[in-house]
Amino acid sequence: ESLTVAELAKKLGREPSEVIKKLFMLGAMATINQELDKDTIELICAEYEVEVEEEIIVDKTDLEVYFEPEDENLNQERPPVVTIMGHVDHGKTTLLDSIRHTKVTAGEAGGITQHIGAYQVVDDNDKKITFLDTPGHAAFTTMRARGAKVTDLAIIVVAADDGVMPQTVEAINHAKAAEVPIIIAVNKMDKPSANPDRVMQELTEHGLVAEAWGGDTIFVPISALTGDGIDSLLEMVLLVSEVGELKANPARRAIGTVIEAELDKGRGSVATLLVQDGTLKVGDPIVVGNTFGRVRAMVSDTGRRAKEAGPSTPVEITGLNDVPQAGDRFVVFEDEKTARQVGETRATSALQVQRSEKTRVTLDNLFDQLKQGEMKELNLIVKADVQGAVEAMAASLLKLDVEGVNVKIIHTGAGAITESDIALAAASNAIIIGFNVRPDANAKRAADAEGVDIRLHRIIYKVIEEIEFAMKGLLDPEF
Numbered sequence: 001e002s003l004t005v006a007e008l009a010k011k012l013g014r015e016p017s018e019v020i021k022k023l024f025m026l027g028a029m030a031t032i033n034q035e036l037d038k039d040t041i042e043l044i045c046a047e048y049e050v051e052v053e054e055e056i057i058v059d060k061t062d063l064e065v066y067f068e069p070e071d072e073n074l075n076q077e078r079p080p081v082v083t084i085m086g087h088v089d090h091g092k093t094t095l096l097d098s099i100r101h102t103k104v105t106a107g108e109a110g111g112i113t114q115h116i117g118a119y120q121v122v123d124d125n126d127k128k129i130t131f132l133d134t135p136g137h138a139a140f141t142t143m144r145a146r147g148a149k150v151t152d153l154a155i156i157v158v159a160a161d162d163g164v165m166p167q168t169v170e171a172i173n174h175a176k177a178a179e180v181p182i183i184i185a186v187n188k189m190d191k192p193s194a195n196p197d198r199v200m201q202e203l204t205e206h207g208l209v210a211e212a213w214g215g216d217t218i219f220v221p222i223s224a225l226t227g228d229g230i231d232s233l234l235e236m237v238l239l240v241s242e243v244g245e246l247k248a249n250p251a252r253r254a255i256g257t258v259i260e261a262e263l264d265k266g267r268g269s270v271a272t273l274l275v276q277d278g279t280l281k282v283g284d285p286i287v288v289g290n291t292f293g294r295v296r297a298m299v300s301d302t303g304r305r306a307k308e309a310g311p312s313t314p315v316e317i318t319g320l321n322d323v324p325q326a327g328d329r330f331v332v333f334e335d336e337k338t339a340r341q342v343g344e345t346r347a348t349s350a351l352q353v354q355r356s357e358k359t360r361v362t363l364d365n366l367f368d369q370l371k372q373g374e375m376k377e378l379n380l381i382v383k384a385d386v387q388g389a390v391e392a393m394a395a396s397l398l399k400l401d402v403e404g405v406n407v408k409i410i411h412t413g414a415g416a417i418t419e420s421d422i423a424l425a426a427a428s429n430a431i432i433i434g435f436n437v438r439p440d441a442n443a444k445r446a447a448d449a450e451g452v453d454i455r456l457h458r459i460i461y462k463v464i465e466e467i468e469f470a471m472k473g474l475l476d477p478e479f
């Protein structure tokens, strides 16, 4: 492992000139593009009190290095990968089931379907769509927190008889934070009490304006129960994904993400992988997260044995040495020896990594991060006991005017700070502000594990003052 001065500086979040100065003080002259050996890297890292293993060898995105860019002309269209989100009881599970049953791959109708965490359907024009089968934004955001971007499009289900509810808003904000396009499925249209206009009205308050009202958000009225409107929903999904020009090259070695994984008594480590580029084949040497192996057997979402899986296809595999985690990346290698080496290195160094040691933004290190130019935007999540307080605080926070920083409120809500808030904060590097509310026990544990900064207050101006001081680097150090 060797790095140039510029690369090392980037990994350390420092200016190259600063690293060169440090080297000079250690008695070594160096230029910006000079290669540094391992000892020198360690020396510099020690100066910055950074563990070499933590910051340099174990990098969650490390595996991408083994998947070099190729000729884009070889890319072909690939199916979109869709996540369904929405408030509890608004019909996510019913919709997932209904889509699956009305659109099973031709020739497989009546076949036993198997839950592997994702499935694929084919429309009348032979166009495929992949659905992640774990409804809810918690799973979505947990994956994103681990660096995986798997979803191309989010369907947000809103029951027409109930309207926009707190988790609807959460789902919208999670999708927006991930910069994923949104389609609104207005569900339960079969109910006499259905009021789709109200849903449209309420969603305008969240920046989602229906096309019929001059906006650009697609609303599709459906009944997940009777199946009405599901065809048009799928049509819209394909329409929106065409705009995104989703492409991949099926002719190369595969790369992708773990959807779920577990230890099976009989089969050992079993993992559902979503192939995102390339084609995965039985027998492929593979590194998955911090484990490795050779693909022994593959089973498709319809429970059939498969020999290969192309872009956007979910597939269950066996043959890994250990159980990876949802959100881990995988890459196929040319030979087993390299796969083993990379896998073992990652496993060893992962042992030394404490997840909480990741540099998350906190009010205490905010100014340093801003100064280093690493951050231009301060992401905040605002929770309060009542909606009025949420709005008052959000308005004041947005008025904060400190040069070089943009305050961005990525989510607000009335009620306790929940695990879902922590997951969103971790994924978006945000600070959570609680006004007259506290985190529940699960949220507290998650925040500690993820190193998410939560600030609790009872006086609004104190909140604003604290954030402003932190942005200006004036925060009392004993805070």
Ligand code: GDP
Pocket (backbone or CB within 6 Å): 086, 087, 088, 089, 090, 091, 092, 093, 094, 095, 135, 187, 188, 189, 190, 191, 222, 223, 224, 225, 226
């Ligand atoms: P989830 O919590 O969002 O996954 O919601 P479910 O799919 O479990 O649905 C909650 C309840 O709403 C169930 O009793 C469903 O049968 C019912 N439901 C879902 N979709 C519809 C629909 O389109 N029409 C009617 N009438 N009921 C529905």
